[in-house]
Amino acid sequence: MERFTDRKDAGRRLAARLAEHDGEDPIVLALPRGGVPVAVEIARALDADLDVLVVRKLGVPGHEEVAMGAVGEDGTSVLNEDVIGMGAIPASAVTAAREREGAEVTHRVDLLREGRPAPALAGRTAIIVDDGIATGATARAGCAIARARGAARVVLAVPVAPPDAVTHVPEADEVICVLTPESFMAVGMHYLDFAQVSDEEVIEQLRAFRA
Template structure:
C-alpha cells in the first residue's frame, strides 16, 4: 500500500531511474495523476505537463469508447466500435461537441494560458495514480501519439493485471503492483485525498520554473556533470554554479549515489533558488560501493570530501567561493570530520575552512572525538519520529563547541518521506546556508 500520491510517485521514479535524460516528457493525467507525475519528473529531471483527454462514449452505452479527443483538435476514432454500434456521423458530432466543451474548460482551468509542451519526436511518459479499466489511459496514449510522440510509455503505481495486459496503445507499460484483489485504485493508498485544480496548477508552475532554470541557465551560469580527480580514478558529480558563484554547498552521502538521489537533488534545487551553488557528488566509486563497509568508513568519505573541496578551490570560477557541506546519513559524519580536519590544519586563529555544515537525518555521532574540533556553524536536522537518530544527534550536539542548532521536523521519519517534511528540511538548510555563506537573514531554527 502507498502512503499517498507523493510516495507512489517516488517509488515509480525509482523504477524509472535509468530513463533519465534524453527527449523524455512526463505527462500527468489530471487530476490525481499529476502529483505522481510531478515526483517522476523531478527525479528524472524531465519537463512536466498534463495530457487532457476525453473519452467519446457510444451514445446509448457511454462507458464503451468509440474514440477519444485531446488538445489541438486531436480526435482518435475506433472504427470497429463505430461500425458495430452503428453510430451516425451526427451522433458522433454531438458527442464530440459535448466532450470538447468539457475538455476545453478543463484545459483553461489547468493551463491558465500556459502552452502545451511539444511532443513531436519525444518519448511521452504518461503517468496516472492508478488505472482500473484503463480506458482513460488508453485514450491518453492514443492522443499522445497523434500529437507527435515517437514513443509512448504508460507508468502507474497500481492496476489490475487484466487491465494492463495487452495494451497496444502504448509501446511499454510499467506498473509497480498488480494485486489479485484490486477493487479500486483508492484502496491501495492510505491517503487518497482528492487533488484540486489549484494543486495541479501549482505543480505545473513549479516544474516549469525548475525546467526553465536547468535548461536555460543565465549567461555565465554553469550547470553540468563534472569529474573530481582522485589519483588513478575520479569521482563523478553534478555542479551548478550561479554567476557569480559566491558560495557552493557540497553534498556528502555515504552511498555512491548522491548525485542521483531524488532527495538531494530536491534540496539542491531549493538552495539553487536562493542563489547558492551546489556540487552533488558520489563519494564512492561504483566498485567501492559494493563493499558495505566503505559506507561506514568515515575517514575515507571525509578524505573524498576534502578532495572535492580542494578541487573547487582550484577552479577559477569557485576559487573565492565560500564552501558549505550538506551531509545525509553517514555523509553527515564525513562532513563534520572533514570540517574538523580542515580546522586543525588551518590553526586555532584562522578562519574555519568551511563556512557552514548542515546534517539531514545524519549520523554526526560517527565523527566521534572530532566533533569538538569543528569550528564551522553546524545545524543538525532530524525527524521528530526518527527516535533513535534524534537521540544520537542530541548526544553529538552536546560535543560540539561551535555555533550549532538542532532542528526537529515534526512527524518526519528517517528518510523524510512524509508529505511536506523534506520541503521543511530543505528550507531549514537553505536558511542556515544563506545566513552563513551569503550573510542573509534567516528564520528561527528550532532547538
C-alpha cells in the same frame, strides 16, 4: 493488501522503475487531476519537463462511473467497444458524450495550462502518468494523443492497475506499473490517502514545478 501511502509515495516508487529513461530527454505528461502529484515526483527524479495531458472519460449513460471510452485533446478518442456492445449503447449516445466531454477538455486545457501552448513532443519519449487505471480508456487516449503529436516513444506509467488493463495498451510502447493485484477493486482502495485533488492544487503544483 499492499498500498501506497499517498500519490507522492506512488510517484517516488514509479520514478525508481523509470530510472532507465533518465538520459532520453523525456517529458512527463500527467493526466489531471490525480496524475499530477504522481507525475511531479517522477519529473523531479528524472529531471524532466512536466505538463498535463487532458483526457475525459466517456461514461455509460446512467452509469457514468463505467467508461465506454475517453476523449482527449485534438479530438483524439478511444472507445471501449466491449462495453458499448454489452450495454447496447446507441451511436447517438456515444456521439453526444464525445461532444459534451470534448467541450470540457477544451475548457480544462485553457484552465490548467493558463494559456501556455501544448509542449512539442516530436522525437521525444513521452511518459504518460496517472494515479492508477481501471478500464484503461483514459490512459489509452492519453497515449494516443502523445503518439499523434509525434512522440518517438510512448511510455504509460501508473502505480496500480488490474492485470488485464496493462496487457492491452496498443497505443504505448511500454507499460510500467508497480502493483497489478489480482484482487483489484478501485484505484483508491490501494492508497491510504486518496484525497481528491482540486484544479487549484493542480495549477499550484505546475506553477511550483516550473519555478
